[in-house]
């Protein structure tokens with residue numbers, strides 16, 4: 102008998118470090134089952150199908166939605182679609198694994214509707230200025246796209262109170278340790 106939460110949803114504003122913290126967890130906490138999302142966005146150099154995402158065509162994504170195979174899905178940043186494949190998550194949960202979904206706010210709200218008992222964790226930046234620094238420093242968006250993401254980030258930051266817990270991503274290792282603790286797991290010794 103264990104009371105540890107089996108499904109944890111991690112969301113937060115753009116460039117807060119969701120991907121960085123999730124990658125850290127994938128590399129350091131093999132006991133966490135990190136969901137691999139489907140997306141219509143093309144792979145970036147170095148991204149591996151089935152590891153970082155399942156890269157699918159728009160029509161394959163349509164089929165997954167039509168068949169009811171998506172636990173949640175959303176158009177993120179006004180462009181590509183991203184979604185969580187229901188069956189893989191349900192199987193991992195049935196096997197008693199500690200499941201982590203790194204998804205956007207729209208997706209987190211959908212999971213809240215269908216799985217209200219899941220553990221909802223909001224990843225917050227140490228400050229607005231630091232978040233802007235990370236977004237600009239990452240250098241993967243044009244200035245126009247950065248501006249659009251910052252507008253969305255204002256709405257996303259306002260949703261923090263919808264979550265069960267907030268983790269501030271000041272330091273990646275520390276934030277990851279707090280997150281795994283919230284998942285009912287024991288952080289690695291330092």
Ligand SMILES: Nc1nc2c(ncn2[C@@H]2O[C@H](COP(=O)(O)OP(=O)(O)O)[C@@H](O)[C@H]2O)c(=O)[nH]1
Nearest residue numbers: 138139174175177183184185203204205207208
């Ligand atoms: N709703 C939803 N959002 C997702 C899913 N997978 C990734 N995202 C979000 O999609 C956004 C874009 O992710 P990505 O293309 O990897 O990188 P980015 O564009 O550099 O942030 C991030 O905000 C992720 O949280 C998913 O399965 N469902």
Ligand SMILES: Nc1ncnc2c1ncn2[C@@H]1O[C@H](COP(=O)(O)OP(=O)(O)O)[C@@H](O)[C@H]1O
Nearest residue numbers: 115116117118119120121235239270271272273
């Ligand atoms: N704790 C941190 N301290 C400093 N920089 C960070 C931290 N976490 C992430 N970053 C950096 O911030 C940028 C955005 O992180 P990323 O994981 O791509 O964000 P998201 O997935 O939330 O959009 C990246 O350049 C990343 O290296």
